[in-house]
Amino acid sequence: xxxxxxxxxxxxxxxxLVLASVAGYVYAAPVVDWGSLLALxxxxxxxxxxxxxxxxxxxxxxxxxxxxxxxxxxxxxxVSVGAxxxxxxxxxxxxxxxxxxxxxxxxxxxxxxxWFSYVVVYTVWLKRRSWLNVLAGxxxxxxxxxxxxxxxxxxxxxxxxxxxFAVYLWIPAHIWSLAYRYREDYRRAGVxxxxxxxxxxxxxxxxxxxxxxxxxxxxxxxILFGGGPLGYxxxxxxxxxxxxxxxxxxxxxxxxxxxxxxxxxxxxxxxFLIALMLH
Numbered sequence: 001x002x003x004x005x006x007x008x009x010x011x012x013x014x015x016x017l018v019l020a021s022v023a024g025y026v027y028a029a030p031v032v033d034w035g036s037l038l039a040l041x042x043x044x045x046x047x048x049x050x051x052x053x054x055x056x057x058x059x060x061x062x063x064x065x066x067x068x069x070x071x072x073x074x075x076x077x078x079v080s081v082g083a084x085x086x087x088x089x090x091x092x093x094x095x096x097x098x099x100x101x102x103x104x105x106x107x108x109x110x111x112x113x114x115w116f117s118y119v120v121v122y123t124v125w126l127k128r129r130s131w132l133n134v135l136a137g138x139x140x141x142x143x144x145x146x147x148x149x150x151x152x153x154x155x156x157x158x159x160x161x162x163x164x165f166a167v168y169l170w171i172p173a174h175i176w177s178l179a180y181r182y183r184e185d186y187r188r189a190g191v192x193x194x195x196x197x198x199x200x201x202x203x204x205x206x207x208x209x210x211x212x213x214x215x216x217x218x219x220x221x222x223i224l225f226g227g228g229p230l231g232y233x234x235x236x237x238x239x240x241x242x243x244x245x246x247x248x249x250x251x252x253x254x255x256x257x258x259x260x261x262x263x264x265x266x267x268x269x270x271x272f273l274i275a276l277m278l279h
Contacts (some may be wrong), residue, residue, distance in 0.1 A: 004073035005087060008056050009049030016266060017114075017144040018044035020167050023273035024148030028160065039102040040148055043095055047111045048144070050092030051118045057084050058123050066185040099147075107151040114143030131194045134172045141167035159225050163276070166218050170269050173211035177262040180207060181255050200253070208250035211261060215242035218272045231275035238271035
């Protein structure tokens, strides 16, 4: 059965991380080499997918308690724990080895840091212990962009660091809006997400304002570092969509409004990343 092993890679999640890496490369590289770009995509899929598979392994008991995740392969018994662990290990190792061979030491450093941030810091150390789990593990987003950026530019500089924080700032608003919608699931599983450890009003205001801040930061970055007029065709709807859904969530305070804010956040980030590639 191939499908359960593909599900372990969380393709609906990691595509944005891979896109962030691609955007970093295209933005930073003087000339885009399509072979290098393909190598970057392969490494991104393997390293991010391997990390996601480890997340499935370490959170299988939590997943079984939550309606949103109970149908995943491990809770349903479609894949054994041993097989999933071996698969996650092999995919992750292959991603790192190919990164060393194809991308070089500096990009591989960020590949490893991103993997470590998500698997060890977020999943193993903090997910069950502190609502800061997302904030600490969010560096995986920075690392994805910076992998491509340093691969394209050959060095790390302040513009790359500042742009990478667009992904970092987006992550908590994205995840917490989902966690707000499923806060009872997280409470039942004993996971201390932000929306489960503060009162509802505080959660509504904080998550909505953070999402607004994320959109404004993207707009600021593009004005500062983007520059290409065509990019505004993508940045403007990304910012507008985020501001609108955040304002609705702030006013209505409903699960449906937060669900819509969550669903809009991925296209918004994707539009911003595409705009960067058009600079």
